[in-house]
Amino acid sequence: MGKIMAAIGLMSGTSMDGIDVALLRTDGDALVERGPSAGYAYDPRFRDTLKQGLEDARSITSREQRPGSLAELEQELTLRHAEAVKSFIQNNNILPDDIDIIGFHGQTILHRPDDALTVQIGDGALLARETGIDVVYDMRANDMEHGGQGAPLIPAYHAALAHGAAATGALVAPVVFVNIGGISNLTFIGSDDGLIAYDSGPGNTLIDQWVEAHAGIPYDQGGMIASEGSVLPLLAERYLLNPFFSAHRRRSLDRNDFAPPEGKDANLEDGARTLAYVTAAAIIRSAGHLPTTPRTYIVCGGGRLNPVIMRDLESQAKTHGANVLAAEAIGFNGDSMEAEAWAYLAVRARYGLPLTYPGTTGVRQPVTGGKFAFHSAG
Numbered sequence: 005m006g007k008i009m010a011a012i013g014l015m016s017g018t019s020m021d022g023i024d025v026a027l028l029r030t031d032g033d034a035l036v037e038r039g040p041s042a043g044y045a046y047d048p049r050f051r052d053t054l055k056q057g058l059e060d061a062r063s064i065t066s067r068e069q070r071p072g073s074l075a076e077l078e079q080e081l082t083l084r085h086a087e088a089v090k091s092f093i094q095n096n097n098i099l100p101d102d103i104d105i106i107g108f109h110g111q112t113i114l115h116r117p118d119d120a121l122t123v124q125i126g127d128g129a130l131l132a133r134e135t136g137i138d139v140v141y142d143m144r145a146n147d148m149e150h151g152g153q154g155a156p157l158i159p160a161y162h163a164a165l166a167h168g169a170a171a172t173g174a175l176v177a178p179v180v181f182v183n184i185g186g187i188s189n190l191t192f193i194g195s196d197d198g199l200i201a202y203d204s205g206p207g208n209t210l211i212d213q214w215v216e217a218h219a220g221i222p223y224d225q226g227g228m229i230a231s232e233g234s235v236l237p238l239l240a241e242r243y244l245l246n247p248f249f250s251a252h253r254r255r256s257l258d259r260n261d262f263a264p265p266e267g268k269d270a271n272l273e274d275g276a277r278t279l280a281y282v283t284a285a286a287i288i289r290s291a292g293h294l295p296t297t298p299r300t301y302i303v304c305g306g307g308r309l310n311p312v313i314m315r316d317l318e319s320q321a322k323t324h325g326a327n328v329l330a331a332e333a334i335g336f337n338g339d340s341m342e343a344e345a346w347a348y349l350a351v352r353a354r355y356g357l358p359l360t361y362p363g364t365t366g367v368r369q370p371v372t373g374g375k376f377a378f379h380s381a382g
């Protein structure tokens with residue numbers, strides 16, 4: 005077992021709403037002590053710049069390319085992360101020397117697992133220089149080089165959390181963690197602690213894109229718009245009949261794999277309601293590929309704050325005898341879990357421990373990952 009490290013995790017997810025920061029003390033194995041966390045929201049201008057970055061990324065054919073705005077964007081994104089770290093440590097009375105390592109996810113701008121291509125922008129060396137802390141970054145690439153999907157990576161951390169929760173006897177097994185971010189993904193904890201994980205469908209991205217296009221707001225806060233609408237079954241089926249759900253092989257998703265409806269397809273409220281239903285139904289359909297029906301769903305990510313999604317998930321899970329709990333119901337933090345995972349994975353990477361497994365990404369064998377940037381080298 006390695007020594008216990010203090011690690012900061014940084015996540016800028018597919019929703020592109022901001023940077024999540026979390027502090028963890030961990031040995032990269034069973035010991036996990038969660039510390040403070042915070043979110044640093046992007047301003048609308050920077051969100052637009054990121055969206056433009058995704059457009060510029062469409063022409064990328066190898067992971068080093070930075071066409072159009074992307075080189076400049078990578079630098080700005082990294083500096084914003086450095087600012088987030090500086091604020092975070094100051095607000096929590098921590099010194100850079102107290103932190104052993106940063107796990108830096110960066111921003112996914114392109115994810116094409118079928119072409120073995122995944123690109124997260126984020127300059128690890130610049131972040132290490134700016135913060136004076138060692139950085140682990142680019143943690144998806146090695147998995148892909150070994151035949152994996154490059155996502156999801158959070159399952160190793162879910163397993164550590166489940167291990168702690170199981171000891172309390174609080175959960176009815178089998179347990180599945182569901183992360184409803186821009187895209188949703190799930191992690192099934194098998195009875196022998198074996199992990200099965202995969203992306204489960206569009207999470208909040210379609211809802212976000214829909215309400216932004218038709219109401220000029222970034223997301224449907226509290227599901228208020230959806231709660232005024234009705235599910236349009238034909239529109240819902242159009243999404244749920246996507247081969248993604250029936251395919252024999254699970255594959256990871258890019259933000260652009262599902263497109264929002266056309267304006268003519270629905271009014272604002274019915275569109276939001278239908279997409280909330282699709283988010284929940286996608287998770288349940290995808291869970292149908294698991295070896296055993298889950299009995300407990302633990303939900304994290306921003307989607308758990310949309311009560312319409314949660315009610316749909318609860319009613320659909322109930323038909324399979326399963327209970328749905330928000331992460332907080334068992335003492336986890338549904339907002340910071342991904343950032344915590346990046347801290348945990350950074351420590352695992354530092355110790356050369358596996359980040360991914362055949363059951364989580366389809367990788368050929370368990371592999372570690374990440375590149376290292378040491379601040380003293382700067």
Ligand SMILES: Nc1ncnc2c1ncn2[C@@H]1O[C@H](COP(=O)(O)OP(=O)(O)OP(=O)(O)O)[C@@H](O)[C@H]1O
Pocket residue numbers: 015016017018019020021183184185186187188207208209211212222223224225226227304305306307309310342
């Ligand atoms: N109060 C709320 N009510 C409804 N929806 C919310 C609320 N807060 C956040 N969300 C939704 O959650 C999204 C952000 O979720 P989260 O931060 O988990 O995503 P992410 O980390 O960017 O994504 P991913 O896990 O795919 O990388 C927002 O874009 C919004 O759609």
Ligand SMILES: CC(=O)N[C@H]1[C@@H]2OC[C@@H](O2)[C@@H](O)[C@@H]1O[C@H](C)C(=O)O
Pocket residue numbers: 017018112115122154155156157158159183185186187188189203256257342
């Ligand atoms: C390529 C990429 O960035 N994928 C994200 C995205 O957001 C959710 C889902 O799609 C998941 O596959 C992954 O993030 C989570 C945190 C992961 O890797 O576990």
